[in-house]
Amino acid sequence: MGTWQLAEAVALRPEAFGGLAFQRERGITLEVDAEAYRFLCTCLEPCPLPPPGHPTARLVPQLARLGFLAPAEDARKAGDGRKAEDGCKAEDGREQVQPVPHAPWLGDGVTLSAPETVHLAITARCNLSCPGCYVPRFDAAPELTTAELHGLVDQWAQMHVFQLAVGGGEPLLREDLFDVLAYARERDIVPNLTTNGTLLTPDVLRRLEWAGAARVNLSWNGPGGGGQGRAVTRALRMLLDSALQVGVNLLVTPALLPGLPRLLARLHARGVRQVTILRPKPPAIPSEAGVAWYAANRLRRADLLRLRAIMDSWQGVLALEVDSALVGLMGQADPAALRWRGIHGCAAGRRMCTVWPAGRVTPCSFLAGPAGSGPSGRGFSAGNVRQVEFAELWARGQNWGALRDPTIQPQGGCAGCKVASQCGGARCVARYECGALFAGDAECPHFEKGATCAS
C-alpha cells in the first residue's frame, strides 16, 4: 500500500459548498463537498492509502484516475507551504477550510468566490467585420497595457482563477498576446485562445505553443461569414498539425443548419474532435444592423429541434459542446446527470465574467450594455479594473444583483422545467425578447408548444 499526494498540476479553491479542484493538464474541474475538500487539503502532503471501507477509500481511485492524486513520489514536493494559499488550514489535527488570502469571501454557493474562467477580450480591433459580432465598439478608452494585463493576471492567480479565455476582436492583432499568455501560464492559469484563424502562420503557432496555450478554438462563421474564406481551412490544417488542442466554434444560423451534418462530417474527416455549437445572440447594444442581423439569424423552435436531432446523431463521434444558451437542448436528460457533468446553464456573473479591452468588467460578453441598460439602468458594468481591484469588483458585483439572487426562479415556460436548475434559459435572450433577465426562453424546444416568455 503506497502513499498518495495531490498532483502537481492541481489547483484548489475553497467555496461555500466545499471547494473546486482544477487539473491543469487535463482541463478537468471538480466540485467537491466540504469533507472531500478537507481530504484534498490533507493530500497536499503525502497521505497513506485509506483502508477499505473508509469514506475516502472510494474517492482515491476516482481522484487518481482523473489525475488529481498521484503516487507521492511522482507528485509535488512535500510541505511546499501551499496550504494557506489553497484555503487549507490545519487546526486541532483537522483540516479546516478558509477563503484563499486574496479572495475576500467564500462565495455563497450560487456565486463563486472567484470566476472559474475569465473571458478576456484583449482587443476590440479585428481584421474582419463579421455581421453578428458581439464586441461593442463603445470603449473609446485605450486598451489595457501589457503591464496592466500582467497586474490583472497576478490578481487572478491570487484569487485562484483557473482558466483564461482570450478573445477579441482578433487577439492575434495584439502584439503582446504571447507575452500575456506566457505570463498567465507562469502564474498557473491555463490560457486558451479563440481566433478567426486568418492571421495564423507556422511562426504564430510556434509562439502559441511556447506561450503555453492549452486549447485554441477557431471561430467559423459559416458561409459568407465575414470574409474568412479559405483562410479557415488553411488555419485548421495548421492547428491540427500543431501540438495544441484544437476546437472549432460554429455559430449555427438557420442558413447553416441544412449543411451542418455535411460540415460536421468534413471537420471530423479532417481530424477535428471538439466542436462547440454557438447560438446567435441578440446584440449587447441594439444597433440597427445588429437588430436586423439577429432577426434574420436567430434560431427558432423548429431550428433548435433540427439542431438537436443533428447533434444527437453526432454525439459520441465528435465531442459536441454547446454554449450556455443551448443547455435547453439537453432538456430530455436527467437533471442529476447534468449536475454531475458540472452544467450550470448561464453562468454570467456567477462563475464567469468578461474583461473588456479598456478594463470594464461585465457578467459576460452579451450582458455588456452601457449605462441605460441592465436591471438598474446603470448598465451591466461592475466597474473598471483601472479604478478598482478585480477581486473587489467580483465580490461586489455591482449591478449584478438579479443574476446572483438565488431566490429568483426562471419564469414563463422555464418555470417548472425539470432541468431549470441546470439551465434556466439564456439571460441575454430572455432580456432581449421579453425584457426580463429571468423570463422564459420562448424558443426552447423543451417548452410546451405555444409557451411564451411569461405564460
Added chain:
Amino acid sequence: MHILSVRHAFEADHSSSTYEFFALDKLTPEQRAAVQELTGESPRRHLRFHHGGDWDLSPDLTDRLLTLGYDVMVSESYDWWSVYLSLPHDPSLAERLQQYECESDANGFDLRVVGERMILYFGMQLDYSAVYNAFGEDVFEGLADLFEAAREELLAGDLSVVWATYKTYGGYEEGGPKPVEPLSKSGEKLLSIVQIY
C-alpha cells in the same frame, strides 16, 4: 464525502470513454419507462454510452441503472477497465465478499449496498494479447460474458473471481483472506487476462 461534479473544459487527447450495461433478463415495462426517463435512450437490454475524451458517467446514474434491471456494466476509459455486477442483497454473502476488498492504483474490488442490491466493483488493467486470445476483438462482450458467468458462480457461493482480483491487486498480507481453491473457470480466465502496469 462526495465529488459533486466533473467537468471537462478542454480535452487532453482524442481518447474516449465507453460504458456498456447488460440486462440478463428482459426489462419490465416499468423498468423500460424508468430507463427512458433517466437516460433519454431507447431502453434496450444492452445500453451503450460512448463519449470522446475522459468522461465520467455519474455514479448516481450507474447505481440507478444497476438497480433498474441491468446486471452487468463494463466500462473502459484510458485503458482502465471497470466491471460492476448487481446482485440481490444477501448479508451473509456480503460479509464473505467484504474480506476481499482491496485497492491498488485504482484497481481492485469493493462492494456497496444500494437499496436491495449489492453492487460489486472490479477495477482492472488488461494484458491485451491475453485478452485477444480469450475473447477475440470484442473486449466489452468478452468481459460481459465472463462476468455474467461469474455472477452465477457468486450467487452459488463461489468467490473465485473475487479472489482472482484480490490475488492480483490486494497484495499478500499476513492474516489476509483465505485463497479460493480450486478456482472456477471464470476465476482462471480472469487471472489470465488481468495485469499490473
